[in-house]
Amino acid sequence: MAPRKMALAALLCLSTSVLADLQLTEAALREYDGTDPTKPIYLALGGTIYDVSVSPDFYGPGGHYHHFVGKDASRAWVTECWDDAEQLTWRMDGVEDMYMPKYLDEQMEQAATGEADIEGGAEYGMAELAGMAQAVMQKLGKISDKEIARRRKEDIVEAKQAVQERLDHWTAFFAKNDKYKTVGRVVLDTDKPEPPKICAAALKKRPLKGGKLDKIMKAKGGAAGLMGGKGGAKAGAEGGDAANMPDFVKDKLKGAESLDGEVKDEL
Template sequence: MAEVRRRKPDPAKDVPAAEPDTDSESEPVEDVQPKEPVPPTKRIAEEDASSPIWLEILRVLAFLFIASCGLSYLISAGETFTWGMKNPPNYLQAKWWKAQIRGPVYMTMSELAQYDGRDQSKPIYLAINGTIYDVSANRRTYGPGGSYHFFAGTDAARAYVTGCFAEDRTADMRGVEEMYLPIDDPTIDNRYWTPEELEKMREEEMKEALQKVHEGLLHWVNFFAHSKKYTRVGYIKRPKDWLSNEPRRKLCESAAGNRKTRTPPEGK
């Protein structure tokens, strides 16, 4: 009887038949997608959304405090971080804003005299060259007993130049230039100069003296006009011919005492 030889199975060809699908519905296969990276801004927003409300308030307050310190430092030119400026700029002062809204006031000399500091309920005003300023910020100096109380409640432009505070509480500047003029001494003048030379010399001396008076008064006018401590209030009301009704003043003793005679030319 012949021997029956069996063929070895070939894996490439002998593939088992697929099992019949006995279920009515096949199971769904989960579609797995790779996760996209979360943008930093979205992550921060999600974290902020989960932050407690008290933490948000604390952040806002901290920012406002730092911003306030920086702004104070810039406005005060490095003077302070806390708005504790000794002389805050005008736009940070309530009285400055009131003056801007109200506009300048016009006072007679008798009205200005009521603001000399004796009445504590009123500000202290002074005037120079017709312009009124509020100097209440320095009440100790301009108030009663202060070293500059002579200037309060009046226009003492003359005193700013002569230095005679008590005697020259007036805006009459006539004759102030004499303090810069030499004293005429015939024994010296006629010896060294001819009449023509003296006349020309006196003209130059007068011109220089008037310029010194102008510069001396202008210094104080600018001092108050550019001050961060004092504010401009308004102006003095005077009649146009007020000087014609004022007696001409003599030069005060202190200013007159500084006058000298002309110095003889060198070599003579």
């Protein structure tokens, strides 16, 4: 390689290394939001800063993803809640709540005792639905405190794993995309106030499990039996209706009195 080309290559490597070692405070990072045409557009995720200047239509002023630049908004990448500025933060506290499942049998037990309504069952009239729930729960039996504690213990582990997987998905998207170069790290201000509560839109994506009704739900609805809505939409899926009671479960409740011992033995 000619001396001049070798020098240029060395300079390029040095420049890349310097960029990769760049450290910006959150305040300094805000200056790279695309409003100053003389500066690159930076976006941070998981504490790592990426240069997204090559996609100004997406990340520049007026772009669909402009709200993500000039900051580390890891929380919003997972929850998809970006309409409120306070949700655009790197703090992930409480995000796992969007993946904590609801249990249909627990809702039914509460409805049977008058403690709460069954979500998605208002169209039947709650008095009628409470009667159906009582009939079903008499056959299923009370859900023990031990069983509920076991569910919560397992659910929190799975929920935190789901959050990490979602964050890893977006981190990999930028890290493996040749268009977007890694330029450094954000110096995060850990003294900031606690993050906001998880947004209502994210909580609507919570999955629905059957609990003691799982086997019936699987038998009658296939994969959709574990989740609400058509096709068993999972938490985080666009247009998902996971919080609603599946139609076939409503129909099953209508005929609750016909449940026999054989069904109970399968639960």
